[in-house]
Amino acid sequence: MKSYDLIIRGGTLVTANGTQQADLAIADERIVELAPEISGSAQAVIDAHLLHIFPGAIDAHVHFNEPGRTAWEGFVSGSRALAAGGTTTFFDMPLNSHPPTIDIASFVAKLAAARASSYVDFGLWGGLVPENLEQLADLAHCGVVGFKAFMSNSGIDDFHAVDDATLYSGMEQAARLGKLVAVHAENDQLTAALAQQAQAAGKTGVKDYLASRPVVAELEAIERAILFAQETGCTLHIVHVSSGRGVRLVAGARARGQDVSCETCPHYLVLTEEDVEELGAVAKCAPPLRSRSEQEALWQHLFAGTLPMVASDHSPAPPQMKLSADFFKVWGGISGCQSLLSLLLTEGYHQRHLPLQTIVAATSAYVARRFQLPDQKGRLEVGADADLSLVALSTPYQLQERDLFYQHPYSPYLGLELRGKIVRTLVRGHTVFLDGEIVGMPKGQFLPSFPLTTTS
């Protein structure tokens, strides 16, 4: 008789291809059998008859700010929040940590910090800034996910936005190195000038901030990035697209054969400009929250598959950085990584009947493929890592401060009525979250990203 480490019985497995009720057996951190009924013994058995089993989410966009600004978040609190939210892998952005990840030394420092403290597996982005064109090859050899650049001010002094020449040259190199470039796409001249005019006129409220970052600033920067990427043969990813029209530009280029993708974030799907007017600083981000019609367009793209990925862009800061009366001076960034899956289940699946398969594709299967993760990630099948999230799909609950594992339990989603409770999260077969509590020790592993060989 076969013997396993763990058998999970009777759960409804959710994959990018559909759902099925089955038993699942785990040995040596991998899924080794999937069948309607598995015989054999195991050291432990989980009864999942009332639960859905999702592949652990892969969050391609978080800022955990360690080393250097661990008081803002850090790998312990950040990865605990992810585990509590059903995410088993994340990619940390190169900025808001100090030093930012722009050369070998800063990469090594970040890798050490993450290895020591993360409860879930992770990849690391490298930065592309005007000062580090000579360092890109080194970062590629370290196994960074790709190179992240800001086309507008990053809000952090030690991570400079790229000028066009830097972006163009960085893309040429990235193409040679087989790495993708990810951009924060907003036109800097336009946003900076509009902000400066508003502030000079003493107009520093929420609406003034929103008006200083119009959709056209995003559209122009996306178009420019697409054009540069086409010319240089660089693979491109646009982070946190906030508008339906932005997604359409990316989908159009893709349809013409260019290797470009994009993500949106839960906040653009769940909140609108009216919400930031009401909620204030907790909901400030860039690009900003948009109108209901842009939001509707994002949902349509998600349904249609032309918007292939959702990532949290968790960008926390100490509450005192959210206090200024001048809204332009308030820290821009939303804390939300713990709620990625719950929000998609609540607003997507329950409210709008977005298929569960689409949610799985957007938070796991597609992300693993797009960023060339090792084969065993992002799949719920035999041979894959046992990265799983067990979900009580219809259980309602109200998100409370005490539920949040962030360093600063501050989020625009507090008080929301959610449906779809994460009950248990396993990373490579080890339970890291169970019934509201973190379990075990940080044993997250680094996932180096290998050079792109195919387009996907």
Ligand SMILES: NC(=O)NC(NC(N)=O)C(=O)[O-]
């Ligand atoms: N420095 C940041 O973390 N910025 C982030 N802030 C947002 N999105 O408001 C981002 O991803 O641009």
Ligand SMILES: [Zn+2]
């Ligand atoms: Zn950004």
Ligand SMILES: [Zn+2]
């Ligand atoms: Zn970000």
